[in-house]
Amino acid sequence: MSQVDTVRGPVESADLGVTLMHEHVFVLTADMQANYPDEWGDEDQRVADAVSSLQALYDAGARTIVDPTVVGLGRYIPRIQRVAEQVPLSIVVATGVYTYEDVPAYFHYRGPALNEAVGAELPDPMVDLFVGDIRDGIAGTGVKAGMLKCAIDAPGLTPGVERVMRAIAKAHLETGTPITVHTHPGTQTGLHVKRVMCDEEGVDPRRIVLGHSGDTTDCDHLAALADAGFVIGMDRFGINLDTTFEARADTLVEMVRRGYADRMVLSQDASCYIDWIDPEVMSMLPQWNYTHIFEEVIPYALEHGVTQEQVDTMLVDVPRNFFEGR
Template identity: 30%
Template structure:
């Protein structure tokens, strides 16, 4: 089975129905362990829904039709909530199956199971089931497989997840999207997935905006994968460069013939799960533009100032997501 239809939280659509798409965002997000703090900070379903609808309606007014939620199984994924937000906003939402990188993900469970035997088939079974049958008893099918690697390495635990994702992608056609840590391992991720038999036309290597070395970008692109500059607006934190530094490199990539392999998003989190964050005052200017309309308000104008055309921008924000899901 090599599907051409796209799993959204409200049902299947064709790739050409995706329209303008943000390929790596979050409706809600919680680091593993947030669940144990719910006595003090319970999940506020109504707040998550209201915040999500408000944000997606703003994006809809700017022409966005699809929002890919890259929240993996160990990051507080809430598919039933996503479905309600999609129905109320009229924006397509895709949710993920998969696991985050080892240090900040749900690795304890799987590492324990791996002491009892090989977990490869179990991971495959989970991802395959969530793509083809649905998540838990919701009937909501995952539209992408999300995987991640550590800073400077892909650990043995992470390799098992990557290989399970590649196996499911080969059988279902569902795209793989990735997390890279602090601008590292993009080429290695692409190589691992492609050598495992995954279709490079259905792979998006993420957080490429964290590394401004043009050779790193080209080394990743040589595998035929898509690259996602998807932390725009997130600056000076978590290993992220400043947007003003990013624009020149991104424009150079686009104008040198790679527009058909690039996507842009923010990795934005609409609602944090758990206790409210206490962000240091000195950090606030660094994330002043970290919100999902930043692409339209600042990123696109900055690229156009650097000679990027409207046609190239449309390729990046609309054509490329469609092609990723169509396997083109």
């Protein structure tokens, strides 16, 4: 058993309960919100909406969520603290950088970007920032990050993505904090994660969730990643623009049938508010909400041969073991 940092302070891993490993509270474009705040509207109302949504998630059975909202996704911890004070749900927040291509402009002329100019190998300042968020807390709030987060999508292993990935790996090795990686299984970017973070940087794949793995129906590929030691994130239930509910659910059922319930976690990648998507598009995703797993995915899985014990494994045991490093 070990302690896991949450917005309200550390909790024992045994007390995490039913844990959704990839849910956001708010996903925002910080510059747009600062300069064009009309769509955001009233701050108090947004917080109240989030409290209501997360209370519904708690009432559905969840006890903990991991919110991997980092730099690039509009992380603002004081707002999350306001929400967490009003709901019994535990919220684990993250540190890291979210990019598909380049590092944020802030890092363009810092650290390794200056190696050639100075003729020396400079440390990456990202590592110290991430470690500080974990050990000291985020932006003076006292809230400590309990997860590290980076991303690799269809553009692949760009120099910027690789730089962030290696900084995340180094911060993990210094702190022991586990990692979640946004991946693009259609182009098998999990293999890049294996080479860079595990083979070259030395991270144990058992400490990494390969997020969004359920975006593919290629169970052979997912099985290979699970066999390599990774935790497989079946964590976009409800996002059915380029796929279907049945495709996602049937992939889960097949992976369980193959014996991988103890290597998978479940989630929806939902949020209370996301400014990345036109509201009219959001209306086309009626299942993309916090309770979809409990109301539709789990009943479907149980009807198709998955047992309640296997559901509990994915929702309780795997997250607990992941945080404990087992």
